Amino acid sequence: VSSKYIPINTDLVFHWKLNPNILPSYIENYQDKVSKKTINKKISFIRDSSFKLISLDFARDISKWVGDYGSFAVFDSNKKPLNDWIIVLAIKENVNIEKELGSISGSEIIDESNRQSNKLSTSKTQIISKKINSNNSIYIANDKDIILIASNPKIIYSSIEKLDSKLLNTKKTYKNIQLKDNLKDGLLLLEISPKKILN
Numbered sequence: 001v002s003s004k005y006i007p008i009n010t011d012l013v014f015h016w017k018l019n020p021n022i023l024p025s026y027i028e029n030y031q032d033k034v035s036k037k038t039i040n041k042k043i044s045f046i047r048d049s050s051f052k053l054i055s056l057d058f059a060r061d062i063s064k065w066v067g068d069y070g071s072f073a074v075f076d077s078n079k080k081p082l083n084d085w086i087i088v089l090a091i092k093e094n095v096n097i098e099k100e101l102g103s104i105s106g107s108e109i110i111d112e113s114n115r116q117s118n119k120l121s122t123s124k125t126q127i128i129s130k131k132i133n134s135n136n137s138i139y140i141a142n143d144k145d146i147i148l149i150a151s152n153p154k155i156i157y158s159s160i161e162k163l164d165s166k167l168l169n170t171k172k173t174y175k176n177i178q179l180k181d182n183l184k185d186g187l188l189l190l191e192i193s194p195k196k197i198l199n
Helices: 023-028 036-052 058-062 097-102 112-118 153-164 170-182 194-198
Strands: 010-016 066-075 085-091 107-109 127-131 137-143 146-150 188-192
Touching: 023 036, 036 058, 085 153, 097 137, 127 153, 137 153, 146 153
Parallel strands: none
Antiparallel strands: 010 066, 010 188, 066 085, 085 146, 107 127, 127 137, 137 146
16 A cells, blocks of 8 residues: 555665564564564664654654554655655554644644645645754655655655546556565565666
């Protein structure tokens, strides 16, 4: 489901079908008795550090509502100092996501009139902006049972509008179906652009 939100012009994409909350325990179960606790701590550290890279605290901001699948994509930087990215996370059932998003400290709603004047989108999706330092913010939106977090609000708008337009061609629909069938519980799928493999 999350793969549908990922644009096709990506350099690197991860898709997973395993709740990040249980990832450390899942991997721990495949270790010998001596390594179990060490592996659990290391995997928890990697997961938590990954979210810190986008200025979110996994335990405080994400763990209570995150669901069982997701996608993360990085875009070609086009010679900009930082790459744009988007992460798409499923929401658990029976979660008040507006309340959970409201608890993310320092967040503010992007001004509707400003968005219209910039002609970023015709979507009515509300996007929350969270400043992470003096130069950068992250942007968060709720679309049904999915949360989108990105480095740029235009990425969120275009991802949602692509779905709203219902213009997915057969090839793209087939790709999403194949992705769902091929991704077994606990597995991770990596897609990378041919250009990046050659480089």
